[in-house]
Amino acid sequence: xxxxxxxxxxxxxxxxxxxxxxxxxxxxxxxxxxxxxxxxxxxxxxxxxxxxxxxxxxxxxxxxxxxxxxxxxxxxxxxxxxxxxxxxxxxxxxxxxxxxxxxxxxxxxxxxxxxxxxxxxxxxxxxxxxxxxxxxxxxxxxxxxxxxxxxxxxxxxxxxxxxxxxxxxxxxxxxxxxxxxxxxxxxxxxxxxxxxxxxxxxxxxxxxxxxxxxxxxxxxxxxxxxxxxxxxxxxxxxxxxxxxxxxxxxxxxxxxxxxxxxxxxxxxxxxxxxxxxxxxxxxxxxxxxxxxxxxxxxxxxxxxxxxxxxxxxxxxxxxxxxxxxxxxxxxxxxxxxxxxxxxxxxxxxxxxxx
Numbered sequence: 001x002x003x004x005x006x007x008x009x010x011x012x013x014x015x016x017x018x019x020x021x022x023x024x025x026x027x028x029x030x031x032x033x034x035x036x037x038x039x040x041x042x043x044x045x046x047x048x049x050x051x052x053x054x055x056x057x058x059x060x061x062x063x064x065x066x067x068x069x070x071x072x073x074x075x076x077x078x079x080x081x082x083x084x085x086x087x088x089x090x091x092x093x094x095x096x097x098x099x100x101x102x103x104x105x106x107x108x109x110x111x112x113x114x115x116x117x118x119x120x121x122x123x124x125x126x127x128x129x130x131x132x133x134x135x136x137x138x139x140x141x142x143x144x145x146x147x148x149x150x151x152x153x154x155x156x157x158x159x160x161x162x163x164x165x166x167x168x169x170x171x172x173x174x175x176x177x178x179x180x181x182x183x184x185x186x187x188x189x190x191x192x193x194x195x196x197x198x199x200x201x202x203x204x205x206x207x208x209x210x211x212x213x214x215x216x217x218x219x220x221x222x223x224x225x226x227x228x229x230x231x232x233x234x235x236x237x238x239x240x241x242x243x244x245x246x247x248x249x250x251x252x253x254x255x256x257x258x259x260x261x262x263x264x265x266x267x268x269x270x271x272x273x274x275x276x277x278x279x280x281x282x283x284x285x286x287x288x289x290x291x292x293x294x295x296x297x298x299x300x301x302x303x304x305x306x307x308x309x310x311x312x313x314x315x316x317x318x319x320x321x322x323x324x325x326x327x328x329x330x331x332x333x334x335x336x337x338x339x340x341x342x343x344x345x346x347x348x349x350x351x352x353x354x
Contacts, residue, residue: 048123050098050250051079063108066123071144074132077123078116078145082108085179086150087349089115090142092161092186093264094229096122096254098247099160102338103345111349114149116142118163120263122254128217128262133270135189135284139170143177156349160184160334162267165192168295173285175292179352182296182345184333185303187310189271190288191317195310197278202307206272213268220265224258242336291318296348298341300329322348 048066055062063081070076079097081104089100097115104113117124119132119141131137146155156179159167164183171181172188186192195202230252237243243251254260273282280286295318299311315321324344326337334341 046123048077048079049253050096050101053246053250054079054081054098054101054104064104069145069148071141074119074125074127074141076116076119076125076141076145078114079104080112080114080149082110082112084111086146086153086155087111087113088142088146088155088157089113090157090159090163090166091115091118091121092159092163092165093118093121093267094233094255094261095161095251096260098250098254099332099334100158101247103158103334103342106338106342107345107349112150116145118267120266121260124263126259126263128266130266130270133266135166135169135271136173138166139173142166142170143174146177154179156180156182156352158182158184158345159186161186161331165189168291169284171291171293171295172289178293180294180296180348181291182298182348184298184341185300185305185331187306187314188291188317190283190285191310191313192306193278193283194313195307196272196275199307199309203275205305205307209268209272210274212265213272213274215265217262217265220262221258224256224261226256226258226261227252229261230255236330237332237335240336242332288317291321293320294348294351295321296344297321297323298326298333298344299323300326300331300333300336302328302330303333305331 045068051064051066054064065080067078067080068075069078077097087107089097089103091097091099097117100115104115107113119138120126142157154177157167157170159165159182161184164186165188167181168183168186168188169190171178172190187195196206233255234243234248234251238245238248297311297314311323311325315323322344324340326333326340329337
């Protein structure tokens with residue numbers, strides 16, 4: 001669920017340029033065994049350069065730690081810091097855990113903050129089987145991770161873009177697991193599907209999603225668009241001083257590989273039918289439910305990914321919802337407006353404090 005702006009207009013052309021050749025998927029990862037939750041030998045684990053960067057910004061110690069968690073044969077990579085009540089962050093596409101670095105810095109002093117590399121992104125596994133990417137499977141994996149990290153303790157779930165839609169779907173399906181939920185720049189999955197199914201303007205806006213969903217995996221391998229996706233998505237943040245050059249380059253390292261592009265496209269392949277094909281059975285949870293936990297929605301006025309009516313629809317389905325609109329902000333609110341984003345999160349956490 002990327003921002004539809006001039007940059008993402010270019011991105012749509014990038015995706016179209018990948019081509020529509022026949023897909024020859026690779027075998028999904030089938031590693032066995034585990035070292036701290038990660039298959040394989042710990043000596044062979046890659047070092048996450050974003051973790052190295054994060055720890056280098058701290059005067060003493062290395063507060064940022066990596067972990068891996070396997071569930072039903074696929075493994076998520078995550079980064080954590082701090083101690084206390086669990087706050088989980090889940091990003092969208094095109095991105096990886098580091099898009100929440102400013103939030104982790106702000107809250108690691110009082111909370112156990114954990115940012116996940118979503119399935120298909122960063123150092124998490126990138127299976128070809130779309131069943132792993134379906135919203136219900138992602139939510140199950142996320143719940144298992146939270147149980148691994150904090151047992152049955154309730155936690156706060158915060159997502160951006162696709163991660164925001166997933167977070168809201170999680171809150172619909174498992175309210176008993178959450179203290180609170182927040183979505184940056186995205187509606188819930190079910191509200192999005194409703195808009196895509198019935199709203200002509202939303203159908204036009206979301207054309208790029210259909211392109212990604214219908215682009216075969218092998219076409220991405222043969223003509224990798226990751227470099228162009230990275231530059232089209234993040235150069236604006238760099239030019240405005242919202243990312244340093246080193247931070248910008250970290251996103252490039254994560255997004256360049258063809259496997260990362262296919263991993264992101266797989267989220268759409270698995271969850272976003274063409275509008276004429278959407279039926280009640282595509283909704284999840286099904287049937288749709290109210291979100292009963294305290295919730296936060298952040299939106300930027302320059303983000304064109306959804307018709308404005310989605311905000312009112314969110315208010316109708318979430319009784320305890322705070323909506324904050326950032327005037328002039330685009331899609332990347334956690335990075336372009338970190339202080340305002342953190343203030344909104346702090347209010348949410350205060351509302352649900354013991």
